[in-house]
Amino acid sequence: MNEMHRLRPxxxxxxxxxxxxxxxxxxxxxxxxxxxxxxxxxxxxDGRRAGTISGGCLEAEVAKKAFWHTENGPAMRTYSTxxxxxxxxxxxxxxxxxxxxxERRETAAxxxxxxxxxxxxRLGLAVATQLSGEAVGSRCWQMxxxxxxxxxxxxxxxxxLLAVEARRKSAGVDGIFAEWMEARTGLLIVGAGNDAQPLxxxxxxxxxxxxxxxxxxxxxTRERFPEADALQLLTPxxxxxxxxxxxxxxxxxxHSLEQDRMALRSLLPRxxxxxxxxxxxxxxxxxxxxxxxxxxxxxxxxxxxGELAAxxxxxxxxxxxxxxxxxxxxxxxxxxxxxxxxTLHQASGLPLRQLRRNTGxxxxxxxxxx
Numbered sequence: 538m539n540e541m542h543r544l545r546p547x548x549x550x551x552x553x554x555x556x557x558x559x560x561x562x563x564x565x566x567x568x569x570x571x572x573x574x575x576x577x578x579x580x581x582x583d584g585r586r587a588g589t590i591s592g593g594c595l596e597a598e599v600a601k602k603a604f605w606h607t608e609n610g611p612a613m614r615t616y617s618t619x620x621x622x623x624x625x626x627x628x629x630x631x632x633x634x635x636x637x638x639x640e641r642r643e644t645a646a647x648x649x650x651x652x653x654x655x656x657x658x659r660l661g662l663a664v665a666t667q668l669s670g671e672a673v674g675s676r677c678w679q680m681x682x683x684x685x686x687x688x689x690x691x692x693x694x695x696x697x698l699l700a701v702e703a704r705r706k707s708a709g710v711d712g713i714f715a716e717w718m719e720a721r722t723g724l725l726i727v728g729a730g731n732d733a734q735p736l737x738x739x740x741x742x743x744x745x746x747x748x749x750x751x752x753x754x755x756x757x758t759r760e761r762f763p764e765a766d767a768l769q770l771l772t773p774x775x776x777x778x779x780x781x782x783x784x785x786x787x788x789x790x791x792h793s794l795e796q797d798r799m800a801l802r803s804l805l806p807r808x809x810x811x812x813x814x815x816x817x818x819x820x821x822x823x824x825x826x827x828x829x830x831x832x833x834x835x836x837x838x839x840x841x842x843g844e845l846a847a848x849x850x851x852x853x854x855x856x857x858x859x860x861x862x863x864x865x866x867x868x869x870x871x872x873x874x875x876x877x878x879x880t881l882h883q884a885s886g887l888p889l890r891q892l893r894r895n896t897g898x899x900x901x902x903x904x905x906x907x
Contacts, residue, residue, distance in 0.1 A: 540575070540576065540577040540588055540652070541649075541652050541653050541655075541656035541721075541744075542656070542721075542744030543577075543587055543588040543589070543744070544577060544579045544587050544588050544649070544652075545587075545653065545656070546587065547579050547581065547585060547586075547587035548579060548587070548649050548653070551579070551581060551642075552646070552649075556581060556582060557582055557604075557641060557642055558579060558580060558581050558582065558641065558642055558645070559579075559580040559600075559603040559604060559607055559639055559640065559641055559645075560577060560578075560579055560580075560639075560640050560641075560645035560648075560649070561577065561578045561579075561580065561590055561599055561603060561637050561638070561639050562575070562576070562577050562590075562637065562638045562640075562666075562714075563575065563576040563577070563590050563635055563636070563637060564613075564636050564637065564638050564666070564668055564709065564714040565635075565636040565709050565714070566633055566634070566635055566636070567633060567634040567635075567636075568633035568634055570591065570618070570633040570635055571589075571591050571592035571593075572589060572590055572591055572592075574707055574709070574714070574716070575707055575716055575718065576588070576589065576590050577590070578590045578596060578599070578600075580599075580600045580603050580604075582604065584600065586600055590635065590637065591618070591635065594618060595616055595618070595635065598616070599614075599616070599637065599639075603639055604641075606639050607639050607640060607641050610640075610641075610673070610674065611638060611639065611640035611641075611644055611673045611674025612638075612639050612640075612673065613636065613637070613638055613639075613668055613669075613673060614636075614637045614639060615634060615635070615636050615637070616634070616635045616637065617633075617634050617635075618633050618634070618635065638666065638668060638673070638674065638714070640674045644674040644675070644676070647687075647688065648664065648676065648678065651664075651678050651680065651687065652718065654680065655680050655681075655718065655720070655721075656721050658680075659720050659721045659723055659746055659782060659784070659785075660680050660681040660682060660720050661680070661681035661702075661705070661717065661718060661719055661720045662678060662679075662680050662681065662717075662718040663678060663679050663680075663681075663698050663701050663702035663715075663716070663717055663718075664676060664677075664678040664698070664701075664714075664715075664716045664718065665677055665678070665694045665695070665697040665698040665701065665713055665714070665715045665716070666694075666713065666714045666716070667689075667691070667694060667712065667713060668709075668712050668713060668714055669712035670712065672689075672691070675688075675689045675691065675694070676688050676689055676694065677689045677690075677691070677694050677695055677698050678698070679698060679702060681702075681720065686698060693711070693713065694713060697710055697711075697713045697715040698715065700715060701715035701716065701717050702717065704717075705717045705719075719784075720782065720784045721744065721745065721746055722740075722743070722744075722745040722746070722784065722785070722786065722810075722881065723745065723746040723748070723781070723782060723784070723785035723786065724736075724740045724745050724746070724747050724748070724785070724786050724787075724788070724877070725748045725749075725750065725779070725781070725785065725786070725787040725788070726747065726748070726749045726750070726787075726788055726790065727750050727751070727771065727787065727788065727789045727790065727791055727796065727797070727800045728749075728750075728751055728788075728789065728790040728791030728792065728793075728796065728815075729749050729750075729751035729753065729756035729757050729761065729762065729768075729791075730751075730756065730790065730791070730792055731866055732790060732815075732866040732869050732870070733749060733762075733790055734761060734762065734866065735866050735867045735869075735870040736788070736790075736869075736870035736873060736874065737749060737762050737764060737765050738764055738870075739870050739871070739874050740874065741764040741765070743874075746766050746767075747762075747764065747765045747766050747767075748765065748766060748767040748768075748769065749762050749765050749767070749768050749769070750768075750769045750770070750771040750775065750776075750800075751770070751771050751791060751796070752770065752771040752772070752791075752793070752795075752796050752799075754770055757769070757770060771791075771796055771799070771800070773799060773802075773803070776799065776800060776802075776803035776804070777803055779803075781804075781807060781809065783808045783809065783810065784810050785809055785810060786809065786810050786811035786812075786813075786877050786880075786881070787800075787804055787809055787811065787812050787813070788811075788812075788813045788814075788815070788857060788873060788877075789801065789812075789813065789814045789815060790814075790815040792815075792816075794820075794824070797814065797816075797821075797824060798824050798827070798828065801814075801824055801825065801828055802828055802831075805825070805828065805849050805852075805853075806832075810880065810881055811854060811876075811877050811880050811881065812852065812853055812854065813853070813854035813855065813857025813858070813873065813876070813877070814853060814854070814855040814856065814857060815856065815857060815858075815869075815873075816855075816856060817856065818855050818856055821850070821853065821855040821856075822846075822850060822855075825846050825849050825850055825853070826842070826846045828846075828849075829842040829843070829845040829846035829849060830842040830846075832845060833845060854876060854880070857873055857876060858872035858873045858875070858876050859872050859875045859876045859879070859886060860872070861875065
């Protein structure tokens with residue numbers, strides 16, 4: 538994860554003013570916890586905070602002593618949220634132990650600069666941070682696609698950095714927090730109708746880069762989409778010039794056959810993390826079959842369009858969204874956003890209570906068999 542969408546407003550203020558601050562980072566979690574490793578909170582000297590490291594039970598306590606703990610440099614601190622730890626104000630019964638790295642501007646600022654640049658460019662960022670010994674807080678980092686590393690020259694840190702960049706999954710190894718921050722998700726919404734507005738707002742709240750396209754100029758306005766990062770008139774030329782990454786997502790919800798067909802013609806051959814179409818599957822299948830025949834004819838392979846159409850339909854989420862119930866634009870937005878999130882994280886989409894029940898049954902079966 539890249540926490541920059543939560544930290545950015547306060548970080549920019551502190552950077553411009555030159556004020557001291559403390560950055561708190563969750564580097565390891567034992568047991569249950571609201572936030573995962575990589576969650577961050579920025580703390581200003583006057584008490585202002587941005588970001589979260591728990592569900593709200595730890596933030597005030599950590600902020601109260603953060604500057605004292607870091608008087609002599611970066612420091613590791615451990616906090617328990619077990620219910621039995623009732624003598625501490627943050628013993629809220631979450632049932633976990635949270636390990637935090639606390640550091641001030643000297644070591645935190647270069648990392649925040651790198652995080653912000655990766656956030657703006659929508660690229661992944663690999664970071665390796667030392668958590669033990671005299672060099673606590675020293676680190677190196679590398680942005681996705683870069684050929685060189687920045688920061689510490691320590692061989693072990695750099696080795697773990699290469700490893701986390703290859704596996705693209707954070708891990709703690711030998712006193713080092715090797716972290717992979719995913720690229721900022723991009724969402725292109727084709728269609729600027731009323732049902733696109735709550736989807737744009739919700740995706741923006743998630744920290745995603747939101748673009749909206751429509752062929753109707755009266756709908757592509759800042760008044761209708763104040764939170765969108767980009768607004769663009771939908772034309773074949775504009776679609777062909779789109780700089781879409783393999784980690785980006787696209788939804789077609791223009792309620793116009795002409796606009797959806799135009800978008801699909803450009804988007805189907807591309808590699809995307811998610812491509813969804815609003816409306817009945819039969820409507821989408823008809824458009825895809827037409828476009829596949831058109832593409833096959835253009836290559837002199839008119840008889841092979843059936844296989845191409847089948848392959849395209851397989852990659853499409855059509856109709857898009859999860860069956861969550863409800864009615865209206867907000868419910869549609871929730872359904873679409875939920876499916877995109879599920880797809881990006883390759884999650885099951887099952888209720889957590891069902892997953893825990895299944896896990897418990899599997900553990901029980903293993904014990905009975907032993």
